Amino acid sequence: xxxxxxxxxxxxxxxxxxxxQDCNELEYFIQRLMKEGNDxxxxxxxxxxxxxxxxxxxxxxxxxxxxxx
Numbered sequence: 092x093x094x095x096x097x098x099x100x101x102x103x104x105x106x107x108x109x110x111x112q113d114c115n116e117l118e119y120f121i122q123r124l125m126k127e128g129n130d131x132x133x134x135x136x137x138x139x140x141x142x143x144x145x146x147x148x149x150x151x152x153x154x155x156x157x158x159x160x
Contacts, residue, residue, distance in 0.1 A: 107150055114143050 117140040124133045 103150065107147060110143060110147050110150075114140060114147065117143070 117136060121133055121136050121140065124136065
């Protein structure tokens with residue numbers, strides 16, 4: 092059981108790191124779309140980025156013990 096908790100916590104850490112990286116990549120994508128003048132798509136991607144940032148923040152606040160349960 093202890094190893095399961097550790098592996099899940101490690102998995103969550105890896106997932107959060109990947110989500111943070113995705114969030115950074117979305118910022119570059121937004122900048123590129125702005126240069127292209129694609130305002131409609133910029134708004135949609137900004138909403139997705141905002142949701143992703145909120146999700147990351149929520150997951151960082153959840154203790155590993157709750158995730159493993």
